[in-house]
Amino acid sequence: MQGLSSTSLSILVLHGPNLNLLGHREPGIYGSLTLAEINRILEDEGAKVQAKIYPIQSNHEGALVDSIHEAQGQHHGILINAGAYTHTSVALRDAIAAVNLPTVEVHLSNIYRREEFRHHSYIAPVVIGQISGFGARSYTLGLQALVYHLREL
Numbered sequence: 173m174q175g176l177s178s179t180s181l182s183i184l185v186l187h188g189p190n191l192n193l194l195g196h197r198e199p200g201i202y203g204s205l206t207l208a209e210i211n212r213i214l215e216d217e218g219a220k221v222q223a224k225i226y227p228i229q230s231n232h233e234g235a236l237v238d239s240i241h242e243a244q245g246q247h248h249g250i251l252i253n254a255g256a257y258t259h260t261s262v263a264l265r266d267a268i269a270a271v272n273l274p275t276v277e278v279h280l281s282n283i284y285r286r287e288e289f290r291h292h293s294y295i296a297p298v299v300i301g302q303i304s305g306f307g308a309r310s311y312t313l314g315l316q317a318l319v320y321h322l323r324e325l
Contacts, residue, residue: 180222181322183315184247185214186236187229188255194280202280203307210308214251217312221319233261240267249318250275251311258283258293265294274321278314279304 187207190197195206205213211227218225226247228239236257243250250273257264258277268275275298282305283290296302300321303314 180224181249181319182247183218183223183225183318184239184243184250185211185225185227185311185315186239186250186252186254187227188236188253188257189231191253191255192229192231201286205308210311213308214311214315217315221316223315223319225315233257233263237263237267240264240271243273244271247273248322249273251278251314251318252276252295252299253278253280253311254295258295259290260294262294265298268295269298274318274325275299276314276318276321277302278310280307280310281305 191207194202194210195204207229211225214225214227230236230239236254240250250268252275254261254264254277258279277293277295277299283293285305293302301317303310303317306313
């Protein structure tokens, strides 16, 4: 997309399974902020970088795949925390590859310092980058990186 330097960007933010439990679920690993608080932080950051955020959370793989498909022609890019589907979902990987929208993968925890099964991401090979381990800041860093990338196209 050309001429994005001064236009407002549309960013789909996908939150995967169990992220609706943030603030209550293992706060030592995932932090104490709720998903609603993270979305507000993203909206504030989006306003600073001229990007409108469209957050969706689902515990259902198919709903996330459908959202990725529907993003084509509606959004400039995708910010995704696929949660556990990161390590299991070829379907999400294929959907991201199919729509060919710039996508950044984020994780609250450092997945490479956790259990071995979390070290592999099916999504990583089809995204422009991955940010993990910075808590809720992973989302804002991911948004900044995505917006930077989109504006450089």
